[in-house]
Amino acid sequence: MNPDSADIYLYFNFRSPYCYLASKTMWRIFDEYRTNLIWRPLGGWDGRSPPDVAVKKLPIARQDMARFARRLGIPVNPPPKTTDPTLAGAGSLLAEEKGLLRPYIVEVMRKEWAEGQDIGVLDVILDVGSEIGLDREALAEAAQDPVRQAVLTHNWEEAEEKGAIGVPTFICEDEIFWGQDRIDFVLEYLRERRLSCI
Helix, strand or coil: CCCCCEEEEEEECCCCHHHHHHHHHCCHHHHCECEEEEEEECCCCCCCCCHHHHHHHHHHHHHHHHHHHHHHCCCCCCCCCCCCCHHHHHHHHHHHHCCCHHHHHHHHHHHHHHCCCCCCCHHHHHHHHHHHCCCHHHHHHHHCCHHHHHHHHHHHHHHHHHCCCCCCEEEECCEEEECHHHHHHHHHHHHHCCCECC
């Protein structure tokens, strides 16, 4: 790693309510510090509680998320419980290639968690692409590409090897920060590394 900058691995599942919260607060890591975002999107249930646990966890998680959302002043309108994030994750790889990852993340999460739309529906993802300047046809191909979808699975295997247990997870060197409420600790770590650029 370049001693003048830090690589930040971000393991992110678009279906996670905590990733929605992170999408509103994590950008200081990349705007205010000399960091390199190593984007690692996930699909399906990867990084999330398995279905049998999720059923029990859902009411508590929704209450918990609502508290954080009120504090941040952001709307919450959860998507259908059956929403699958795989298309969004695969599509994000194209957005990254085109230099549009940040608006893609923000807009996908807004449609899903503020408007309650199902991002497992291809047209919802394509509408995001149109709004941020991604070609609809190219995005449709990318979102449904088995090779890109396989990258999502590999990302979770990598995350587990590094010690991640959920999303969002930020990893820098040997430091693991799990959860959107740990972002302040990421910032503190970067300050201690004297990587501030402001």
